[in-house]
Amino acid sequence: MQNESEQIPVVELDSIAPAEVAELDLYQKREKIYTRQIEGFFQRIRMFTGWPLLAGYFLLPWFSWGDRQAVLFDLPARQFHILGLTFWPQDLILLAWILVIAAFCLFFFTTLFGRVWCGYSCPQTVWTSIFMWIEQKTEGSRNQRIKLDASPWTASKAIRKSLKHALWLAVGFYTGFTFVGYFIPVKELGFQFFSLDWHPWAIFWVAFFTLATYINAGWMREQVCMYMCPYARFQAAMFDHNTLIVSYDPTRGEQRGSRKRTIDPATKGLGDCIDCQLCVQVCPTGIDIRDGLQYECIGCALCIDACNSIMKKMDYAPNLISYTTENKLQGKPEKIIRPKVIAYGIAISIFVALFLYVLLSRVPLELDVIRDRGQLYVEKPNNMIENTYTVKILNMDTREQAYVLAVSGLDGLTINNNKVISLHPGEIAELPLRLNVPRSRLLAANNVIIFKVKSTSTPPLVAEHESRFLGPGPVK
Ligand code: SF4
Ligand code: SF4
Structure with a gap:
């Protein structure tokens, strides 16, 4: 039996002071992330994956196929034109096949390469990169932006901020306009725009996607990945010890600490990490990869580029932070071909074959x-x-x-x-x-x-x- 002194005291809610109630608040205010721009191998790869996708998205509606738009989802006519093919609601089974194939491809590539989709091709990542680039051009480098935000309002600050938001809105508008252009012939939409003769629904949807882009890529950024994206939550189920992850090598990096370039770190009992924080400053989700694998990590590899630039300056071997696997980190053999990968590969092959069969045997x-x-x-x-x-x-x-x-x-x-x-x-x-x-x-x-x-x-x-x-x- 508990004696009286061990009992948990019952606290009347009325007796809690307002300041104490505030401490129970579960809401954590977002810390603004000021990312530093970085060049490097993986950043260049991101350019090669992101730009073709962007160019495809923005240019595709402007191409014609025969006498109509090459890609047009004509909802009132219930016809979906993709290049030379026209699909009908009766063809929804094909869409179902495409979704199933896309889902299995995502499983397959995530099991092998981790979050490559998030880091290189996800629209949220690609559009956020564009918005960050605009931010850097209008407000300056990371340190300049921190200073600008902390400084009082001046005409120069107002101009810089207004220019940034105006450009963000312009990109948002063109994104929304293009998106609606996949559903309403884009040339007709452009004509409506210039003649100020907009259909109310066209105005609504363009405004909706303009704002969605502006808010997601300009304001919410990493919050979308961390709190809104379902894929970020369930992708861990596809990871195993052989999945490619971005990871810091603590056995090589620790004991971290600053030092002169000319000093041999071993003599000071130091590892290769000079604790410069560059890997943290470039991270779009604001995490420190040295704390281990975290669900916030979108696998963009910016920290690899950042750390490799430091390793080069210090004349150390590259890849203190690298794409690796848990098995490799633990000194165990790696295995690329494994049952899960084979199963996903077989499933994709079967679904692609069935899809092609349905598509080619389809009678219009x-x-x-x-x-x-x-x-x-x-x-x-x-x-x-x-x-x-x-x-x-x-x-x-x-x-x-x-x-x-x-x-x-x-x-x-x-x-x-x-x-x-x-x-x-x-x-x-x-x-x-x-x-x-x-x-x-x-x-x-x-x-x-x-x-x-x-x-x-x-x-x-x-x-x-x-x-x-x-x-x-x-x-x-
Ligand atoms: S930890 Fe590295 S790979 Fe992960 S999100 Fe941050 S910068 Fe990108
Ligand atoms: S960039 Fe490299 S050296 Fe600098 S803190 Fe990060 S891990 Fe350490």
Whole structure:
């Protein structure tokens, strides 16, 4: 039994002073990160991965394919044009395949190379880099920016800050404008913009994406990666001891400490880390990689470039911070080909093969047959049995097509309406149809029949649909 002195005292909430309540606050104010610009091998690689993506994003809507925009997601017409192909809502299965393949590629590359996507290609990283570059051009280097923020407001400070935000908004606007240009023909959108004749929805979406870009890349930056991105949370599940990570080598770096370049660190009991903090100052998420692997690390390798520049100055071997694996750090053998990687590789190969099969066997023609559910059949006076249907033919091809409808499955079957149907690209024909069969030709009360629509083009487009023909049954 607890004696009285060991009992936890019960504190009345009313008795807590406001200052103590404030200490219980779970909100931690964000420390602004002032990153230092750094040049280096991995920074150059980032240029080669980031710029083509940016150029692709900004330029693609301006290209034409035939008489229309090369990539256009035309939502009102429910058509998605990608280069020479037109996809319809009926093709959503292809989108599902693409998403599945993209997800498995992400698993595959994350297992092998860690957070390469985050560090080199994620739009949040790429756009944040652009915004940081603008910041450096308008407000100066890291130290100049720290000084500027701490200084009182002057005309020069106001001009620099205004210029930075104006440029951020300009990039945000062009990003939003381009994004909407994938859904509304971008030349039409540009014409609306210059003639000040904007559609309200176009204004809304461009403004929305302008602000989203401005806030995410200008203000929130690493907060998006740390608190909002789900991938940052679950990617650890794909990591193993052979996954590439950015890591500091403590056995080589410690005991860290400053020293003169000419001094042999061993004589002072020092490792190779001169504790210059450059790796921390370049880090876009503001972490110290020397504290070990942290979930905030996006694997951008800026700290590797920073540390290698110091190692070069000190005449030490490079890669005190490097891309490595946990196994390598622990002196264990590394393994690139492992069961998880093989499994992801096989899954990707299967899904890509299935996707290609679905894509290549896809016929840009849709046939739908709905049997009239109001009546089973009609017995006509001449001993004929009649069933009625509604047939829908959708021309998903990019060319105008002429179609002929035929029905098979029962002898003596006649169609009341089988003229040639001409359809423009994207046009749907809805035909009421009556089929007649002599009662003597019925095989059963419920007969399988096949509707077949075929274009007159070469090679022809063909679609089939199975349906039922009902009647009183065969003559006994
Ligand atoms: S620790 Fe290094 S690799 Fe990780 S985010 Fe910071 S700079 Fe990039
Ligand atoms: S940049 Fe290299 S030397 Fe400088 S503190 Fe970081 S790890 Fe140490």
